[in-house]
Amino acid sequence: MLTSEIELNESSAYDLLSFILEQMSGKYNVIVDMDDAAYTHPATIESDGLEFQDFSTSSTGLNKPQAPPPPPLLPETATSSNSNSGVGKPIWSVDYYATFFDVDTTQVVERCLKSMYPVGDFAADTLQNQPDLYGPFWIATSVVFAVFVCSSLAGSLAAYIAGKSHIYDFRLLSFAVIVIYMYAFLCPALVWASTKYFGCQPSLLEIINYYGYGLTIWIPVSSKRQQKIWERERQQVENKKRNANSYVNQAPFRYCERNFKSRVPPPDFTHVIDFSNLPGNHTKENLESIVPIKLSRNLSELSDLFGDHSCQDAYILKHVPGLIIIPNAFTPKAQRHLIKQCLSVYPRPPNTSNLDTHYIVPASGIWPLYEAQERGELTPDDPEFYVPKKAHVDDDDGTYSDSEDEKKQETQVTCSSCTQITACSDDFKPIVDEPKPDPPPAPGVPLLPPSELVRKMRWITLGYQYHWPTKTYHLDRRYPFPKDIAELSKAVVYAVENIGYDNGEGQAWLNKYKGDDFNAEAGVINYYQYRDTLMGHVDRSELNMDAPLVSLRYI
Structure with a gap:
């Protein structure tokens, strides 16, 4: 030094x-x-x-x-740090609040979890004297979203179950925003003011964190409310279906129809029998009602249209006398051939379809137009692209649905006796002599390309034409019956000759109708889209009730 x-x-x-x-x-x-x-x-x-x-x-x-x-230097708390960081910055600026959102995601998740499981001192142990605004703001926003979405979804499901239309009410969103944000931010301000009045020390940010993170539990609770509403509506619909007084036409057919068309709750398939999966998971009652039998003759020997495989197995149901079920009667190749015939050949005039009421169907049918459109050979610029309508109107604003034919045909019954008695009534008698006018075309049907029009086809009548309004036949309109369908039907009638059962307990049935006496004269081909159904009905329009009714199904 x-x-x-x-x-x-x-x-x-x-x-x-x-x-x-x-x-x-x-x-x-x-x-x-x-x-x-x-x-x-x-x-x-x-x-x-x-x-x-x-x-x-x-x-x-x-x-x-x-x-x-x-x-x-001694460590400073986040509260004092946040307070100091905002010094000199206006309260309406973004920089003033930026530090309150500077928090790690893991901290926010931990605080959310501990708010639902409160243990210890939340301020000291969880917040660690470092409150934030990130969690309270986004949790409150998430609760608003969850409450509004779940409430709207629950309302739409309830309307869907009840078969009513649902209109979304966005006033619920405004109501949720006001209530939840007032709870998350206004209530803490009032509590903080009261603590200052009584001389307590918690800061405003800490109280906001108490209320904000406390809203976390309402996010799963709001979705739980939706499940409760759904379950309540399901129970109400189920009780309504079982109550005969709920409907004016609670007939057995209608009850079964509502059951199988129900989406919520799902249909009850307890009494449905799947013959391709026996014994499967069928109930004991269903299995006891089935009687396996052998056909009198092999179907493949009676007609080549069934294919080249042997088919002699069939079933009878004890509780439905006269019903004979022959599963897997056709080979895949035979099915494809008959399906092609049903799409391209049988819909041609003079056979009548549901489209003939509204459109002028060409002589070759609609299927050739559909194939040409699929190959690119037919475009909207071609004059034959659109099948002309029977009703020429300037205004096409009217609406038209696939079920409009049946609705009009059910209501436009000209005879006075049919207005009071339906085809399912015991007093129903077929009308033979009175005139049976065709239903008029609907003016609101649109012009459709072949690819859409072919999917509008619902039925085709063969042989004697059927009059849907009166549920009877046009005896003066008999067209040639397709040979393939006639051959198949006659082969089935031959195969079920002398078929029956006897359980030894007084329950017995035997088919005595002879195949030589059967001649196919009338038929209906039904086309089903994915959501189409056919209502169960009573067939009282046949003049000969002893002749069997043959039903063929292709999938």
């Missing part, structure tokens, strides 16, 4: 100050004031309590003693 003796007097005060500054600007950087009492001694550097300490490294390479590091 370098020391120097300097005499202090009034004239040398300036020189002393200059010397000190000169030394500090060189290799000295600290001045230590030793003691005020030392100034009573002769004016020397040592006696005056002034020392120059050298902290730089000398040219000789000797290490000089280093000054000790400054003491560590």
Whole structure:
């Protein structure tokens, strides 16, 4: 250490100050004031309590003693840090609130979980005196979204179950925003004001965190409410289906139809028998009602249209006398041939389809137009692209649905007797002599390309044409019956000759109808889209009720 003796007097005060500054600007950087009492001694550097300490490294390479590091600063809380960070920034600026959203995602998740499982001091253990606005804001927003979406979804499902239309009410969104944000931010402000009144210490941010993170539990609760509404509506619909007074036409057929068309709750298939999966998971009652039998003759021997495989297995149901079920009667190749005939040959005039009421179907049918469109040979610019309508109107704003034919045919019954008695009534009698006008075309049917029009086909009548409004036949409209269908039907009638059962308990049935007496004269081909159904019905229009009714199904 370098020391120097300097005499202090009034004239040398300036020189002393200059010397000190000169030394500090060189290799000295600290001045230590030793003691005020030392100034009573002769004016020397040592006696005056002034020392120059050298902290730089000398040219000789000797290490000089280093000054000790400054003491560590005490950690500040986030509350004070956030408060200090907002100093000098206007409260309406984004920078003022930016620090309150500077929080890690894991911390937010932990706080959400601990808010649903409160253990210990939430402020000290979970918040750690570092409240934020990120969690309360987004949790409240998520609750608003969950409540509105789940409420709207529950309402739409309830309307769907009840068969009603649903209109979304966006006023519920405004109501949810007002209620939830008032709870998340206005209530904490009121609580904070009351704590200040009573002299308590929690900050406003901490109280906002209590309320904000406390809303986490309402996110799963809102979805649970939807399930409860759905279950309640399901129970109401189920009870309504079972109550005969709920419908004006709660007949057995209607009850079964509503059951199998039901979506919520799902249809009850308890009494449905799958003959391709026996015994499967069928109930004991269903299995006991089935009687396996052998056909009198092999179908493949009676007609080549069934294919080249043997088919003699059939079933009878004890509780439905006269019903004989022959599963898997056709080979896949035979099915494809008959399906092609049903699409391309049988719909041709003079056979009548549901489209003939509204469109002028060409002599070749609609299927050739569909094939040409699929191959790209028929475009909208071609004059034959659209099948002309029977009703030419300027305004096509009217609506038309596939069920419009049946609705009109059910209501446009000309005879007075049919307006009171339906085909399912015991007093129903077929009308033979009275005129049976065709239903008029609907003016609102649109012009459709062949690819769409072919999917609108629902039925085709063969042989004697059927009059749907009166549920009887046009005896004056008999067209040639397709030979393939006639051959198949006659083969089935031959195969079921003398088929029956006798369980020895008084339940017996035997088919005595002879195949030689059967002649196919009338038939209906039904086409089903994915959502189409055929209602169960009673067939009272047949003049000969002893002849069997043959039903063929292709899938």
